[in-house]
Amino acid sequence: VGVYNYGVTAFSFSEANEFSSLMAPLHDAVNVSPFKWTDECEKAQQRLLSHLVNAPRAYLAYEDLLSLDSNSSSLCITTDASLIGTGAHLWFVGKPAVDVSIPDLRVGGRAQLIGAHSSLLDQSQQRWHVFEKECYAIFQAFAKWRALIVSVTRLDDNINCPSVVTL
Numbered sequence: 001v002g003v004y005n006y007g008v009t010a011f012s013f014s015e016a017n018e019f020s021s022l023m024a025p026l027h028d029a030v031n032v033s034p035f036k037w038t039d040e041c042e043k044a045q046q047r048l049l050s051h052l053v054n055a056p057r058a059y060l061a062y063e064d065l066l067s068l069d070s071n072s073s074s075l076c077i078t079t080d081a082s083l084i085g086t087g088a089h090l091w092f093v094g095k096p097a098v099d100v101s102i103p104d105l106r107v108g109g110r111a112q113l114i115g116a117h118s119s120l121l122d123q124s125q126q127r128w129h130v131f132e133k134e135c136y137a138i139f140q141a142f143a144k145w146r147a148l149i150v151s152v153t154r155l156d157d158n159i160n161c162p163s164v165v166t167l
Contacts, residue, residue: 088141090115
């Protein structure tokens with residue numbers, strides 16, 4: 001099967017919202033013993049491979065993100081939860097944080113997906129209320145990118161850092 005680093009794959013806004021559902025068959029396949037590869041796994045793998053090969057990507061190091069001008073760019077975190085999992089997306093947006101909206105993430109060239117995270121909910125978590133799942137997705141996003149969030153929101157007179165907005 002190999003190793004996928006799907007944190008750097010580029011998904012369009014609508015597909016990014018379905019990321020955890022796309023990854024669910026692959027997560028299920030590797031988390032059971034014995035390992036069983038199904039047709040559903042094959043379809044999910046082909047869709048993921050299509051994105052890896054065809055979608056544009058922006059490889060940015062943390063240092064690159066920290067050196068950006070906060071008056072012209074920002075980082076945006078979007079999260080979502082479904083019945084079976086949670087997902088979070090880290091976007092680089094070419095606008096100040098105060099002006100960022102969901103439609104900005106749909107405009108090509110203005111926003112780039114630079115990080116993704118997904119996880120499946122266990123059986124007890126799947127019984128949580130919707131707001132608990134959504135809050136858990138936000139918690140996971142902040143846990144995943146805490147080093148970057150702290151770095152870009154620190155008070156430092158010597159550096160202009162992009163702001164972070166959570167939608």
